[in-house]
Amino acid sequence: MGHWWYRNIVEPGKLPLLLALVSFVLSFLVTRVITRLIRAGRGPFKNITPGGVHVHHVVPGVILVIIGGFGAVGSGRYGFGAMVSAVIFGLGAGLVLDEFALILHLDDVYWSEQGRKSVEIVVLTAALVALVLGGFVPFGVNDLTAEERQSRGLVAMNTATNFFLALIALWKGKARTALFGVVVPFVALIGAIRLARPGSPYAKKFYANRPRARAKAGLRAFHHDRRWAAPRRRFENFIGGTPDPERAAVEKPPTH
Numbered sequence: 001m002g003h004w005w006y007r008n009i010v011e012p013g014k015l016p017l018l019l020a021l022v023s024f025v026l027s028f029l030v031t032r033v034i035t036r037l038i039r040a041g042r043g044p045f046k047n048i049t050p051g052g053v054h055v056h057h058v059v060p061g062v063i064l065v066i067i068g069g070f071g072a073v074g075s076g077r078y079g080f081g082a083m084v085s086a087v088i089f090g091l092g093a094g095l096v097l098d099e100f101a102l103i104l105h106l107d108d109v110y111w112s113e114q115g116r117k118s119v120e121i122v123v124l125t126a127a128l129v130a131l132v133l134g135g136f137v138p139f140g141v142n143d144l145t146a147e148e149r150q151s152r153g154l155v156a157m158n159t160a161t162n163f164f165l166a167l168i169a170l171w172k173g174k175a176r177t178a179l180f181g182v183v184v185p186f187v188a189l190i191g192a193i194r195l196a197r198p199g200s201p202y203a204k205k206f207y208a209n210r211p212r213a214r215a216k217a218g219l220r221a222f223h224h225d226r227r228w229a230a231p232r233r234r235f236e237n238f239i240g241g242t243p244d245p246e247r248a249a250v251e252k253p254p255t256h
Contacts, residue, residue, distance in 0.1 A: 013077030016086035027094025064092025173200025
């Protein structure tokens with residue numbers, strides 16, 4: 001374990017990246033706990049509203065990302081400065097991506113259905129960084145054996161293939177499958193070869209003159225959503241909190 005730690009974390013200069021990932025995840029989790037306490041009216045935490053303006057935590061997050069990013073660029077991959085900058089960057093990134101949905105919609109959708117996008121992007125970001133930290137990317141490690149070089153090269157090729165398949169899945173309107181397919185093998189492949197979702201760019205282009213394909217795609221999407229909507233909702237509610245009932249009712253998709 002110590003040999004793996006040195007060759008894959010310390011030697012390639014990935015210790016700051018590890019610290020950034022840990023601080024990123026902790027920042028997101030602590031922020032979610034605090035916001036849920038504020039929402040429930042429990043604890044000493046309150047919204048920051050100087051002059052009646054609600055200051056979202058994405059604001060200090062952006063400031064920390066700028067400080068940590070420029071600090072990391074100026075300090076390199078080694079030394080105490082690099083580690084401090086990495087922690088600051090991770091803290092800021094956690095605050096920013098926790099309100100990713102707000103930035104995307106330019107609206108306060110934190111406790112709405114659209115706000116779930118923040119949870120999804122945080123999970124994907126953490127997974128991608130963990131993949132790099134795992135030593136599966138064949139860059140930055142010296143004196144690789146032939147077996148290690150071959151295995152790492154295969155992983156890099158598989159990652160590139162997954163990314164290409166994820167783009168096809170995204171084209172077919174399967175955003176979540178595309179996101180997780182980047183890091184999880186075969187997920188993107190399944191999304192790429194199955195029927196596209198109704199209304200996706202792929203369906204509009206290739207199903208326009210194929211009524212049977214359109215009907216089959218719509219039926220499959222209906223059954224898929226009915227099966228997986230409830231488990232996905234419970235998981236997202238567990239991590240990010242339950243959306244406001246009023247907003248959830250307004251934003252509820254039309255029934256088929």
